[in-house]
Amino acid sequence: xxxxxxxxxxxxxxxxxxxxxxxxxxxxxxxxxxxxxxxxxxxxxxxxxxxxxxxxxxxxxxxxxxxxxxxxxxxxxxxxxxxxxxxxxxxxxxxxxxxxxxxxxxxxxxxxxxxxxxxxxxxxxxxxxxxxxxxxxxxxxxxxxxxxxxxxxxxxxxxxxxxxxxxxxxxxxxxxxxxxxxxxxxxxxxxxxxxxxxxxxxxxxxxxxxxxxxxxxxxxxxxxxxxxxxxxxxxxxxxxxxxxxxxxxxxxxxxxxxxxxxxxxxxxxxxxxxxxxxxxxxxxxxxxxxxxxxxxxxxxxxxx
Amino acid sequence: xxxxxxxxxxxxxxxxxxxxxxxxxxxxxxxxxxxxxxxxxxxxxxxxxxxxxxxxxxxxxxxxxxxxxxxxxxxxxxxxxxxxxxxxxxxxxxxxxxxxxxxxxxxxxxxxxxxxxxxxxxxxxxxxxxxxxxxxxxxxxxxxxxxxxxxxxxxxxxxxxxxxxxxxxxxxxxxxxxxxxxxxxxxxxxxxxxxxxxxxxxxxxxxxxxxxxxxxxxxxxxxxxxxxxxxxxxxxxxxxx
Ligand SMILES: [Fe+2]
Ligand SMILES: [Fe+2]
Numbered sequence: 001x002x003x004x005x006x007x008x009x010x011x012x013x014x015x016x017x018x019x020x021x022x023x024x025x026x027x028x029x030x031x032x033x034x035x036x037x038x039x040x041x042x043x044x045x046x047x048x049x050x051x052x053x054x055x056x057x058x059x060x061x062x063x064x065x066x067x068x069x070x071x072x073x074x075x076x077x078x079x080x081x082x083x084x085x086x087x088x089x090x091x092x093x094x095x096x097x098x099x100x101x102x103x104x105x106x107x108x109x110x111x112x113x114x115x116x117x118x119x120x121x122x123x124x125x126x127x128x129x130x131x132x133x134x135x136x137x138x139x140x141x142x143x144x145x146x147x148x149x150x151x152x153x154x155x156x157x158x159x160x161x162x163x164x165x166x167x168x169x170x171x172x173x174x175x176x177x178x179x180x181x182x183x184x185x186x187x188x189x190x191x192x193x194x195x196x197x198x199x200x201x202x203x204x205x206x207x208x209x210x211x212x213x214x215x216x217x218x219x220x221x222x223x224x225x226x227x228x229x230x231x232x233x234x235x236x237x238x239x240x241x242x243x244x245x246x247x248x249x250x251x252x253x254x255x256x257x258x259x260x261x262x263x264x265x266x267x268x269x270x271x272x273x274x275x276x277x278x279x280x281x282x283x284x285x286x287x288x289x290x291x292x293x294x295x296x297x298x299x300x301x302x303x304x
Numbered sequence: 305x306x307x308x309x310x311x312x313x314x315x316x317x318x319x320x321x322x323x324x325x326x327x328x329x330x331x332x333x334x335x336x337x338x339x340x341x342x343x344x345x346x347x348x349x350x351x352x353x354x355x356x357x358x359x360x361x362x363x364x365x366x367x368x369x370x371x372x373x374x375x376x377x378x379x380x381x382x383x384x385x386x387x388x389x390x391x392x393x394x395x396x397x398x399x400x401x402x403x404x405x406x407x408x409x410x411x412x413x414x415x416x417x418x419x420x421x422x423x424x425x426x427x428x429x430x431x432x433x434x435x436x437x438x439x440x441x442x443x444x445x446x447x448x449x450x451x452x453x454x455x456x457x458x459x460x461x462x463x464x465x466x467x468x469x470x471x472x473x474x475x476x477x478x479x480x481x482x483x484x485x486x487x488x489x490x491x492x493x494x495x496x497x498x499x500x501x502x503x504x505x506x507x508x509x510x511x512x513x514x515x516x517x518x519x520x521x522x523x524x525x526x527x528x529x530x531x532x533x534x535x536x537x538x539x540x541x542x543x544x545x
Contacts, residue, residue, distance in 0.1 A: 039331075039336065042330065042331040042339070043331050046330050046331040049327045049330060050324060050327065050328065050532050050533060051532060051533065051535065051536050052536075053375075053536045053537045053540070053543075053545040054371050054375075054537065054545040055320075055350065055353070055354050055357075055370050055371055055374055056354075056545075057545055058327075058350060059347060059350050059351065059354070062327055062330065062343055062346060062347050062350065063343075063347060065330050065331065065343065066330065066339070066340055066343035066344065066347070069330070069331075069336055069339040069340045069343065070340055072336055073336050073337070073340070076336070111536055111545075161545075164544060164545060165545075168543055168544055168545075169540060169543050171540060172540065172543060277331070277332075280332075281331065281332045281333065281334075284332075284334070284395075285333065285334025285335060285338075285395065286334075287453070287455050287456055287459065288334035288335075288338075288395050288449070288456070289334055289335055290452070290453050290455070290456070291448050291449050291452025291453050291455075291456030292448045292452065293452075294452045294453045294456075295447065295448040295451055295452040296448075298451065
């Protein structure tokens with residue numbers, strides 16, 4: 001079927017179908033950025049694996065960070081169906097030519113940050129990603145179905161960490177509140193700039209890659225999160241949050257996007273550390289990847 | 305014969321300290337598949353450690369939980385071997401160590417499955433399947449690195465030389481052992497040496513290190529590992545997490 005007909009009928013575009021170059025490029029950019037975010041996202045939480053305060057929490061956190069590596073694998077595989085390869089995409093990440101989600105440029109200063117990331121960051125990711133399960137590109141949509149299931153576990157685990165802290169000793173509760181205070185606004189920024197300033201949105205909507213606007217998704221996240229904060233007994237650092245009967249939504253304060261743009265430019269608190277960590281892992285592992293390639297070439301030769 | 309708490313602690317601490325070192329690799333592995341694999345192995349080891357620590361606490365009879373034992377003992381009370389406690393930022397060293405530890409554990413757990421201690425037999429029954437995968441993973445990487453490039457061959461040989469002196473400690477006798485560690489020596493060494501030779505590497509001719517982990521005598525590295533692992537838990541005495 002022709003591309004336009006597929007889109008009009010809400011069908012799925014598959015790797016062998018014809019597709020406009022611009023559609024392919026947009027998908028590669030978006031899926032690669034998403035994959036990079038999964039693997040850079042391993043770092044802030046990985047920062048607490050060695051110090052997790054109980055063995056049960058350590059096991060849950062290791063499994064979570066392992067899931068993120070798995071998400072990276074699914075997504076790089078989805079990108080590869082579009083004719084690119086993982087090694088090139090990684091080179092582009094390492095060279096700063098492709099981006100990852102800015103949220104991972106914030107530090108995890110306390111154990112409660114692990115909870116806040118699970119609850120807010122995985123929570124925001126879910127709101128962003130559930131609509132992608134219906135994305136027009138089949139391999140991406142299918143990867144998102146698997147990923148969203150795991151993200152909802154992560155979100156519940158994060159909520160549970162914060163719930164335990166918020167109902168624990170005063171120092172634990174303070175730790176939880178501090179983490180939510182620091183992660184709230186950056187989480188709202190995860191939905192991207194306001195609709196008026198978003199460069200790619202309209203075309204992505206027309207292509208069935210994007211289903212809802214940035215501002216709609218941000219609102220959905222706020223509506224979902226405010227009642228959960230009440231259950232936690234924690235406050236969100238925005239005095240303007242209140243229920244608006246007329247709109248049927250929570251009102252909230254204006255997000256300061258100048259900070260987001262600074263972080264995107266590379267001036268966030270951890271941009272340099274995240275990239276240095278990733279590049280070091282890649283470079284230190286080069287001899288291992290080369291060995292594996294040489295070994296399998298020898299095997300193939302021996303078998304031939 | 306009754307199982308000693310010290311014996312179970314020895315097995316638990318080997319698994320716990322190894323898991324702590326293994327988890328360092330998550331986000332630092334040579335490729336994404338390996339982040340997943342090493343996390344898996346670390347998780348298996350951590351799971352074994354938790355079951356064993358819980359059992360050690362029961363044998364001790366003082367009401368200590370897995371977390372009490374993991375977080376509130378000092379390094380002189382840990383019973384793990386030196387093999388697992390030193391930093392392992394080199395992938396070759398990590399693989400050499402995993403080959404040694406997992407091969408030893410696979411013989412040990414296989415023997416424990418049919419022991420008269422039902423709790424240990426139960427823990428071993430699950431663990432024996434997990435460590436079979438660890439041995440396989442370590443073996444495949446030893447082959448790739450040993451028979452890969454000139455560089456990887458040299459680095460893997462160096463890794464074997466650095467870890468080999470610590471093999472002997474695994475076979476040191478422990479009071480109240482259910483399976484005498486000495487009885488595992490021939491099979492374990494035979495299996496490891498077979499992999500080394502298959503990987504075109506040579507079996508190191510080195511003197512065993514002094515060791516002493518089973519008696520609570522460790523390298524300087526363990527104190528640092530525990531300081532990091534324990535500090536948050538100890539900063540909030542009695543807290544629930
Ligand atoms: Fe993820
Ligand atoms: Fe996640």
